[in-house]
Amino acid sequence: MTDASGPLDRFKALLEEFYVAPYRGALARAQRDEDDLFMLFVFAELMGVPNPAAYYTLELQPLLLERFHEWHRRQGLEHSPLDGFRCC
Amino acid sequence: MNAALLAVVGLSMIAIGYRFYSKFIAEKIYQLDPDFETPAHAQRDDIDYVPTNRVVLWGHHFTAVAGAAPIIGPGIAVIWGWLPAFIWVVLGTMFFAGVHDFGAVWASVRSKARSVGALTGDVVTPRARTLFMIVVFFLLMMVNAVFGVAISDAFQETPSSVIPAWTAIVVAVAIGVLIYRMHVPILWPTIVGTVILYAVIFLGDAVPISLTDGLFGLAPGAQWIIILFVYAGIASLLPVWLLLQPRDYINGIQLFIGLGLLYGAVLIANPTIVAPAINANVPASAPPIFPLLFVTIACGAISGFHGLVGSGTTSKQLNKETDARFVGYLGSSGEGALALVAIIAATAGFASLTEWETMYSEFGNGGLAAFVQGGAVIVSSGVGISQGFATTLLTVMAVLFAGTTMDAGVRLQRYIIQEWGSIYSIPILQNGYIATAAAVSACLLLAFGAGGPSGEGGMLIWPLFGTTNQLLAGLTLLVISVMLVKLGRPARYTLTPMIFITTMALAAALVQLRTLFLQGRDAGWPAGGLLYPLLLIDLVIVVLAIFVMLEAGSAFMRERRSAATAST
Numbered sequence: 001m002t003d004a005s006g007p008l009d010r011f012k013a014l015l016e017e018f019y020v021a022p023y024r025g026a027l028a029r030a031q032r033d034e035d036d037l038f039m040l041f042v043f044a045e046l047m048g049v050p051n052p053a054a055y056y057t058l059e060l061q062p063l064l065l066e067r068f069h070e071w072h073r074r075q076g077l078e079h080s081p082l083d084g085f086r087c088c
Numbered sequence: 089m090n091a092a093l094l095a096v097v098g099l100s101m102i103a104i105g106y107r108f109y110s111k112f113i114a115e116k117i118y119q120l121d122p123d124f125e126t127p128a129h130a131q132r133d134d135i136d137y138v139p140t141n142r143v144v145l146w147g148h149h150f151t152a153v154a155g156a157a158p159i160i161g162p163g164i165a166v167i168w169g170w171l172p173a174f175i176w177v178v179l180g181t182m183f184f185a186g187v188h189d190f191g192a193v194w195a196s197v198r199s200k201a202r203s204v205g206a207l208t209g210d211v212v213t214p215r216a217r218t219l220f221m222i223v224v225f226f227l228l229m230m231v232n233a234v235f236g237v238a239i240s241d242a243f244q245e246t247p248s249s250v251i252p253a254w255t256a257i258v259v260a261v262a263i264g265v266l267i268y269r270m271h272v273p274i275l276w277p278t279i280v281g282t283v284i285l286y287a288v289i290f291l292g293d294a295v296p297i298s299l300t301d302g303l304f305g306l307a308p309g310a311q312w313i314i315i316l317f318v319y320a321g322i323a324s325l326l327p328v329w330l331l332l333q334p335r336d337y338i339n340g341i342q343l344f345i346g347l348g349l350l351y352g353a354v355l356i357a358n359p360t361i362v363a364p365a366i367n368a369n370v371p372a373s374a375p376p377i378f379p380l381l382f383v384t385i386a387c388g389a390i391s392g393f394h395g396l397v398g399s400g401t402t403s404k405q406l407n408k409e410t411d412a413r414f415v416g417y418l419g420s421s422g423e424g425a426l427a428l429v430a431i432i433a434a435t436a437g438f439a440s441l442t443e444w445e446t447m448y449s450e451f452g453n454g455g456l457a458a459f460v461q462g463g464a465v466i467v468s469s470g471v472g473i474s475q476g477f478a479t480t481l482l483t484v485m486a487v488l489f490a491g492t493t494m495d496a497g498v499r500l501q502r503y504i505i506q507e508w509g510s511i512y513s514i515p516i517l518q519n520g521y522i523a524t525a526a527a528v529s530a531c532l533l534l535a536f537g538a539g540g541p542s543g544e545g546g547m548l549i550w551p552l553f554g555t556t557n558q559l560l561a562g563l564t565l566l567v568i569s570v571m572l573v574k575l576g577r578p579a580r581y582t583l584t585p586m587i588f589i590t591t592m593a594l595a596a597a598l599v600q601l602r603t604l605f606l607q608g609r610d611a612g613w614p615a616g617g618l619l620y621p622l623l624l625i626d627l628v629i630v631v632l633a634i635f636v637m638l639e640a641g642s643a644f645m646r647e648r649r650s651a652a653t654a655s656t
Contacts, residue, residue: 011275012273012274012275014141014143014144015274015275015278016273016274017140017141017144018144018147018148018337018340019267019274019333019334019337021138021140021144021145021148021405022148022152022333022336022401023328023329023332023333023336024134024135024136024138025135025136025401025404026328027328027329027333028135029135030327030328030329
């Protein structure tokens, strides 16, 4: 819950939490699924899957490398599928 | 009998239950420890496991478990008189539901927030877990079917509720978009959305909507049922943030407003209960009060569905173990309060005994209709609004409760079917659209099976739904009892309700088996044939109930032997 000082702020924070809390997990998982798909899109070419947008996604790779290890583990790949990038 | 007095007595008893009995259970039986590290802290990920303010958590738990069921069940069960329903709701809340909901949260918190289903496999046997999953699937199927029928009946009874009820969906989508996509702070969408929701009731009163009889060769009831399930199928495929989340939120706010309005009106209007305390002129179609009372009122006295909520989301967000009492026991007390006011509305909001007897001329009548009719009279005289407006208001409230449950229920059924597709390698069932179509078809089959081609009389499913719900409650109480035995603590406070409720569920299933068989036989073919799916489901429930009892006996013997061996 966010910090709140006055009674109105506390009430707003209570409403916010009442709205968010039951679906926090579901929404986070849905967001993660979308992100995972995006990761596949960015790294597809490196794994030998032709990607017509590779030219545009290439510059995103360094930005997403930090998340790469967790992503490939989530996809059921115990070790990195990329020959040139051994994160584990 | 004075309705305000009944309300005060009932609420006081529930409050005493919370103050004293839940304290005893918390200290002596579950032995809550304020220093125990709950899964919300131990496994904190800020997604599923988040320590949450206990008032917020209570609000979630309460609004997740209270809906249309604690209104419909008591609304039907007062056919036997107001006293048995009152006693079962009050004592059920104090000694059954409170201990069950509180226990489900406690058992889950003590087991790394595992669900009751998973705990059934761990604590009892893997076979018991399979039983649990089957019971849950049947429960979802029946709750969807029965709520579809209930909303269809409500739309036909109160055509002025059609526009407000569907407008609520538009309001929910607008709130979802404003908050999730446009990041508007929650207060204004809440205020504006709530005002629109109630303002549109005037529009509903001015433009009532009734469907044409015979359109596509169907009666209006059947048309509504089909429309509702097509809607529920589509809604279950929409992103959670767009419809389900804001709809749930609006419902929660409505629940608090509705409860305040009803109790306020009862205390101000102080109506007299016209229904008899014990009805000596029960219609011939009504089944025996024993055991049917205990399954007709499930939610509001004890309900297995609460265990799914308590061990599903609530236990993952509990800040301190001692909060389990406040969240679990008081959550079920809130539902008991809703059931209590439903009893009062369905028995005190009538001008005379004759008018009440006309409403309850057959078993299955009453329910939502009696709650709305009686509640509108009470609200109208207590708060001073027109009776027509009050009727639409209460119908919309009940329809929204039932509708949201249908949205979530069809979605959960789809998940289960997709999971089966994955477990048994059936790719077609893994497709979201196919799984939704299968879920909706099963519910439609059940709704029309009970209600016939016109969809009328579908409330026949209600006791079956209650029976399944009580079996689930029995399984949850079994898990809690076995855990208590393992810990060397007295199990009688959970075991006694478990034995009682499972026995009642089994007896009720047997009574219904006979009733359905006779009805099917008398109706002949093909009308009677529609009852056979129900007959089959009832048969499965009987078998499940027997297995639950056998599993319970076997688990207890095993744990007793282990405890005896350990002590020697």
